Amino acid sequence: MATKLFEIPGVGTVTVYKRRGNRSLRLTVSATGEIRVSMPSWLPYKAGEQFAISKTNWIVQHKLSTPVGLRHGQVIGKAHRLHFVPDAQAARISTRLKQNQIEINHPATMDASDPTVQQAARVASIRALRKEAEQLLPIRLRQLAMQEDFSFKSVGIKQLKSRWGSCSSTTEITLNLFLMQLPWHLIDYVLLHELTHTKVMQHGAPFWRELERHVPHAKKLRKEISAYHPVLV
Numbered sequence: 001m002a003t004k005l006f007e008i009p010g011v012g013t014v015t016v017y018k019r020r021g022n023r024s025l026r027l028t029v030s031a032t033g034e035i036r037v038s039m040p041s042w043l044p045y046k047a048g049e050q051f052a053i054s055k056t057n058w059i060v061q062h063k064l065s066t067p068v069g070l071r072h073g074q075v076i077g078k079a080h081r082l083h084f085v086p087d088a089q090a091a092r093i094s095t096r097l098k099q100n101q102i103e104i105n106h107p108a109t110m111d112a113s114d115p116t117v118q119q120a121a122r123v124a125s126i127r128a129l130r131k132e133a134e135q136l137l138p139i140r141l142r143q144l145a146m147q148e149d150f151s152f153k154s155v156g157i158k159q160l161k162s163r164w165g166s167c168s169s170t171t172e173i174t175l176n177l178f179l180m181q182l183p184w185h186l187i188d189y190v191l192l193h194e195l196t197h198t199k200v201m202q203h204g205a206p207f208w209r210e211l212e213r214h215v216p217h218a219k220k221l222r223k224e225i226s227a228y229h230p231v232l233v
Contacts, residue, residue, distance in 0.1 A: 002041070006049045011035065011059050016048035017162070021203045025051045028229055029062045038162070069113055070121045070232065076102060077180035078136070080128040082121060084112040093117060095124035102128050125232055126159060126177065133157045133177040141173065141191050148214045150195040160230060164190045167197035178230035186228070189221040 002018040015034065018041045025048065026038045037048040052059070074082045079100045086108040093106045093116060104112075104121045111117070138155045145152060152171040160166075160176040167173050173194050179187050192214050200207040212218045 004045045004048075006045075006052070008049070008053055008056070011052065011056055014049065014052045016045050016052075018043070018045075026226070027052060027055050027059070029059060035059060036162075069118050070125065072112060076125045076232070077129045077132045079132060080125075082125060084117070084121070086110075086112075093120045095120050097124070097128055097131065122232060129177045129180045130157060130159070132180045133175065137175050137179060137187075137191070140187070141175070141195070144188065144191050145195055148192065148195065150198055152195065152198050162230065164225070164230065165194045167194045167201075169201060171198045173198075176230050178232075181230075181232075182225070182228055186221060186225050189215055189218070189225060 004016050006014045006016065008014055012035065015036050017036060017038045019038055020041045022038055022040045024040070025043075028036045028038075035052065037052050039048045039051075070082055072082065072084045076082055080097070080102050081100060082102045083104065085103055085105045087105050088108045090105055090107045093104070093110075095105070096103050102121070102124050104117060104124060106112070106114070106117045106120070112121075134157050137157060141152075141155050144150070152167070152173050155173045155175065157177050158174050159178070160174070163176060164179055164182075165173065165175045175191070175194070179190060182190070193211060196207060196211045196214065200210050208218070215221065
């Protein structure tokens, strides 16, 4: 994926991504404050920079309202909850997955907001998401494939930065572990999207027609999923 960085006064660093499948400009601010513009590959990078400049007020307001850091009691995926445990006896940070709990033990002299504690919590949370994704997503993908008469070669789980999933020309499907952060109806939308690629690879009119045969409200769901991003929030 081709990228270019711009420094915009009052906003900060903006990363502009060119993606072949994009039809329009799209602006996002991640949970860590990263500002991204994704755009069609045929547009000049300057168009992405100007788009971000035109949205300066929105970016500033969004960054101010974006919660910072993982929180005690936060739900991670479908079955896990995050717990920060200060320990007067602990000399270092340790983590473990305990049934449906992600436990972050840290010295009592450190706060849960400490960057080192937060990084440990992030790594442990991603481990929990991977575990859930590996247990649940392949099963659901096979169910939908059987139900909708699709076939695929294999399915794998990865941590992807900007895509919910992908399908190769040899029908090898890759699913993003961050899918476990989505509601189930949007997970099904993504799975059926990738299954549709086993029949139609490119995002042209034939692809969207085929997808709508299996997902009647595909346009509505496509718009709904644009409000979500593959990050921990």
